Amino acid sequence: MAEMKQTKFHGVFKIDGRIATVNLVPGKKAYGEDLIKDRGVEYRIWDFWRSKPAAAIKNGLKELPLKKGMAILYLGIANGTTSSHFSDIIGKEGLIYGVEISGRPFRELLPIAEKRGNIIPILANARMPEDYENNVLSKVDLVYEDVASNDQVEILIRNCLKFLKPKGYAVIAIKSQSIDVTRNPREIYKECIKEFEKHFDIIDKVELDPYEKYHLFVVMKSKR
């Protein structure tokens, strides 16, 4: 039988061509993913087709700035599919502030957040950071954004200026279709990157095809 092996990414393991994280709340699934036990530890399969960072890893991402104990601001957390794996990786001493605008996926997030104890659910618009600055206790190590709107670049920058620690990380899944359906995605990516380079050093970027079409996954580090 195949064994779980540590990958170069902190808290991420691999088995049979799939990747997985250690389940923070054994016995509980977050979204119908497979659970696998190996030498007394329960792992949750991280689905390439349902989560963008998993797809990015599959497509050759070199660095994912996630570590035990990190504080993360997550914009567009939806029902918690991806953040449940972040929650596994950062552990009980880490913290995810999860911002979501839409009531429907948010309702599904609440039970997951309460069970895990390290995801803070915030029903708010990521365009209005002032509306949740009281909920965010201190500056964060990483701002992650997956909101699929035409002002996604601006939203990330504004939130980083307000909440990101000096030299902290920013990670985004750019969706070109939300910015302009008629234009070539690569052109749009280029423009976004140019904008980002005013504030960040680009560490790595990969396209998410075929798992997510027209998406570019970008890992950055704040210049400040």
Add this chain to the structure above:
Amino acid sequence: MYAYLVKTLIGVFSLDENRRVISFKPFSKDPSQIAMKLSEDSPSEIQQIRTEFKNFEFVSGNLKMEAFVKENLLKYAIEYSFVKNQVEFNQLLTKVNSELAKQKIKETSRRDQLVIHVNNAIEELDKSVNVFIERLREWYSFHFPEMDRMIENHETYVALIEKFGNRQNIDDKKLNHLKDRSSGMDFTEDDTNILKLFASDITKLYQLRESLLDYQSKLVKDVAPNFSAIAGDAIAAKLIAKAGGLERLSRMPSSTIQLLGSEKALFRFLKSRGRSKSPKFGLIYNHPMIQNSPRETQGKVARLLAAKLSIASRIDYYSKEYKADEMKKDLENKVKKILSSKE
């Protein structure tokens, strides 16, 4: 001496100017209790501190102090044995925020019911004002019958009586040449005073109506940002009220939204077994897009508009994410196409 009050998730702190904690009144450790305390403006703990420390002048809402306490909250929480460690603290944070979010969902999901009340209040007010105006016109016409036809606008009519009372005192371009030759009877001071009072109360009702409309606009933008941007605030409010709330509206097929408010005409059509005309639109008939289209295309435009409104109501019910500008543009383009294919 000054001291600062800071309300946090674990209780109320008071600090002196050197950021030393003078007093800490913890909340109970139950997450839903904490959520309740946080949504109160002035929880009892604040009062307790104020009465215990009479020699201080307390200031709340100091941003720097609040930021300082927020950043050190974990440290304080452990120091004051509210939690044992970071893990417990995180769990508490999660639970309290979850409670706060549930409250927020509950509140926002019921505000649409307020639209129904304001809208009905406006309709009822309109009916009453009309009855009063009719009475005022008939009554005052005993005294100055010529003014009734000269001044068709109700608000102006009321304002003139409120201001001048007796026709002898009226100063108005349209009326000055009529007042001396009026065929109406003379009124005593008592007769006119009571009418001035009546008129001034009707004016107040007009002002109330304005306030209700302003409030309704704000409310409907808040409850249904996309739907109201496309329908216009007034029509949006009427449609939400007619449907019985945003949830019901969001579940209606667009063909129903198109006919909402035309129930009487529809009933007539059904009873006549097709001999009278089937209605093409209800309340949305007053929308500028339909008003500005030639009669032959109004039906088509209404269908497009209702389809967009139906999508908008669903977005508003589920997420309120603002997409109305793109939707409006798309709608305008489609309408343009219809209009140009006519020519």
